[in-house]
Amino acid sequence: MKHLYGWLLLMPAFTLLVMFTHYPAIATLLDSFYTNGTVIRPKLFVGFDNYSFMLDDEVFITTLKNTMYFALGTVPLAIILSLIMALFVNQKIRGKGIVRLAYFTPTILPMVAVANIWMFFYAPQIGLVNKVIEFLGFTSINWLGNSNTVLEALMVMTIWKEAGFFMIFYLAALQSLPKELYEAAKIEGASSWKCFWQITFPLVMPTTFFIMINAMLNAFKLVDHLFILTKGGPDNASNLLLYYIYETAFSFFDYAYAATLTVVLLLILILVSLLQFSVLEKRIHYK
Amino acid sequence: MVKKMKIAVLSCLVAGGILSSAVASQKTELTMYYPVAVGGPLTKIVDGLVADFEKVNPNIDVKAIYAGNYNDARIKSLAAIKAGESAQLAVMFSIDVYDLIEQDAIIPFSDIANTQEDKKWLNSFYPALMENGTTLGKIWGVPFQRSTIVMYYNKEMFKEAGLNPEQPPKNWDELVNMGKKLTKKGQWGTMIPSTGYPYWMFGALAKQNGATLMDSDGKKTFFDNKKVIEALEYWKDLSAKYHIMPEGTIEWGTLRKNFLEGKTAMMWHSTGNLTTVKKNAKFDFGVAMLPAKEMRGTPTGGGNFYIFKKTTEAERKASMKLIKFMTSPENSAKWSIGTGYIGVSEDAYKTQALQEYIKSFPEAQVAKDQLKFATAELSTYQTGRIRKLLDDAIQAALIGKKSPEAALRDAQEKAEKLLRAYQ
Numbered sequence: 166m167k168h169l170y171g172w173l174l175l176m177p178a179f180t181l182l183v184m185f186t187h188y189p190a191i192a193t194l195l196d197s198f199y200t201n202g203t204v205i206r207p208k209l210f211v212g213f214d215n216y217s218f219m220l221d222d223e224v225f226i227t228t229l230k231n232t233m234y235f236a237l238g239t240v241p242l243a244i245i246l247s248l249i250m251a252l253f254v255n256q257k258i259r260g261k262g263i264v265r266l267a268y269f270t271p272t273i274l275p276m277v278a279v280a281n282i283w284m285f286f287y288a289p290q291i292g293l294v295n296k297v298i299e300f301l302g303f304t305s306i307n308w309l310g311n312s313n314t315v316l317e318a319l320m321v322m323t324i325w326k327e328a329g330f331f332m333i334f335y336l337a338a339l340q341s342l343p344k345e346l347y348e349a350a351k352i353e354g355a356s357s358w359k360c361f362w363q364i365t366f367p368l369v370m371p372t373t374f375f376i377m378i379n380a381m382l383n384a385f386k387l388v389d390h391l392f393i394l395t396k397g398g399p400d401n402a403s404n405l406l407l408y409y410i411y412e413t414a415f416s417f418f419d420y421a422y423a424a425t426l427t428v429v430l431l432l433i434l435i436l437v438s439l440l441q442f443s444v445l446e447k448r449i450h451y452k
Numbered sequence: 453m454v455k456k457m458k459i460a461v462l463s464c465l466v467a468g469g470i471l472s473s474a475v476a477s478q479k480t481e482l483t484m485y486y487p488v489a490v491g492g493p494l495t496k497i498v499d500g501l502v503a504d505f506e507k508v509n510p511n512i513d514v515k516a517i518y519a520g521n522y523n524d525a526r527i528k529s530l531a532a533i534k535a536g537e538s539a540q541l542a543v544m545f546s547i548d549v550y551d552l553i554e555q556d557a558i559i560p561f562s563d564i565a566n567t568q569e570d571k572k573w574l575n576s577f578y579p580a581l582m583e584n585g586t587t588l589g590k591i592w593g594v595p596f597q598r599s600t601i602v603m604y605y606n607k608e609m610f611k612e613a614g615l616n617p618e619q620p621p622k623n624w625d626e627l628v629n630m631g632k633k634l635t636k637k638g639q640w641g642t643m644i645p646s647t648g649y650p651y652w653m654f655g656a657l658a659k660q661n662g663a664t665l666m667d668s669d670g671k672k673t674f675f676d677n678k679k680v681i682e683a684l685e686y687w688k689d690l691s692a693k694y695h696i697m698p699e700g701t702i703e704w705g706t707l708r709k710n711f712l713e714g715k716t717a718m719m720w721h722s723t724g725n726l727t728t729v730k731k732n733a734k735f736d737f738g739v740a741m742l743p744a745k746e747m748r749g750t751p752t753g754g755g756n757f758y759i760f761k762k763t764t765e766a767e768r769k770a771s772m773k774l775i776k777f778m779t780s781p782e783n784s785a786k787w788s789i790g791t792g793y794i795g796v797s798e799d800a801y802k803t804q805a806l807q808e809y810i811k812s813f814p815e816a817q818v819a820k821d822q823l824k825f826a827t828a829e830l831s832t833y834q835t836g837r838i839r840k841l842l843d844d845a846i847q848a849a850l851i852g853k854k855s856p857e858a859a860l861r862d863a864q865e866k867a868e869k870l871l872r873a874y875q
Binding site for chain 1: 699
């Protein structure tokens, strides 16, 4: 009876989890082993054919490279920037509330609105960034239309948007640190630099870990800006894996191939999470 | 006990509500998705037209839903059908036709238009606008918001550069020469957008050089045709060799603003932007047909009306009524004046409203006059993938990553692989 009661309590959450997470994941895996079926030509089982097609697909390789580069670029910088911002607003400065609001505002804006605004920031002749550059005497740069600068430009925008959100977590963590540690350190004559590295940084490691996972997931999940800014161009220079999946499924109507790509994305995310949990968790001091 | 009573009462109310609404709706309900791909308050105009229709047809209820751009409209409509909550009709890209046929999503107008009157109506549209919607011997799409590319140019900049503002460039050489005179610090001679719909702009250049990009059955592409390669080389040379256009890709979404802020003397853009440009231009501007090489040329563009297959007889009749209303000469004239899109039939241009508008603003006639040089927009089976192959090739050439010839040969090879199954 006790067991039944327990299962009944679990049932709602369990049902939703299976319906929206496990079942779709397995269905996607199964879909990736068939060809794409249209009404005119029904689908056939082809085993790993879709996967070998994928390994030959230049666009897929490019999106994979871009996504990795994008993740490596945004995650460390977002962490560092949000920590610096949190340390700054944690001090007793005038207008603390306003500065915190200012840092947090980008997070409140929807990504599509942000992308539309930044499209005009980055626009070559009429954009804000280039007007500043020209004022300083340099020639304007086509940030989004040049394959050498497009990913970097997108990274800047993403970090700008994310850092405020992560700052909140760091702020909460910083405020929960016991003040006696700092007093003791001051008595011993430690510099603020030492204070930071020996006390603050290790103690906020749990938060750093949490933010690292979030930022990593965001790097894979956030592709809304691509719809507005570049559509993956020029020539796939800014194409990310999730955007390619969307295009394959909804512009090309190739659901089987999209399922294949999705399986790859899932595997990457699982691997990354496992890595983070096993390697890094050992180094974290929990209270 | 009380709880059981509450549940019983609630379910009775719900059942009663459903029954009464079922009895009340003798009306036919239509859901229509439509996209907007150009600037301006187009949703207001559509809502106005739909309201007028409902006034004249009190037993048809129309829900017109703005669905984003052409991609979004197609995705939303197909998703709705798969989910079982269909729309009955939609405005979608004129070139979606092969994908929609493959998904078995639409029915041809030729099958519904049975009366003499209906057949006459189908024949009343401009033939150039019917090309993309006709295949397998049937008509699948009826024109609504159709366009061609036109060249907007800043007459004041022409005067400043010592050029005649009433003589925009007529051919490729004049474009380059005038462009050179118009390019100076802070101002470019011309801009052709290469994001968003690069294959569309490229279709114009190819036609001007005497080539088309695909055959009319949607099964073959001609990307590596010598004249097509020359067209891409010319596009690239505008920035790389003649320096009248910025290097790298030029963004579709910000091009109009570039023109309005005087950063470029000429721009190639959809005629659907005409009314917005007119409202916002603080300078005297003109609109011209695109320059010729072997001939003038432009692809048609824009969206057609489609009727979905999963519809009842009554819904199809109602949809036909709505489509006939929206494309009637008077309403087509209203739409054209409000947006800049082309009036869809000869009769639209015979209405008093449009004739007066053209008298006061002759630029509004350019797109329609250009129809005689128009060619179908790039449309094939697997159109999404093929379009992306061409888009990527164009962008690769423009940013200097591949030579135009290499890029187009690569695209053609991949396209042939994709289309092999349809031969």
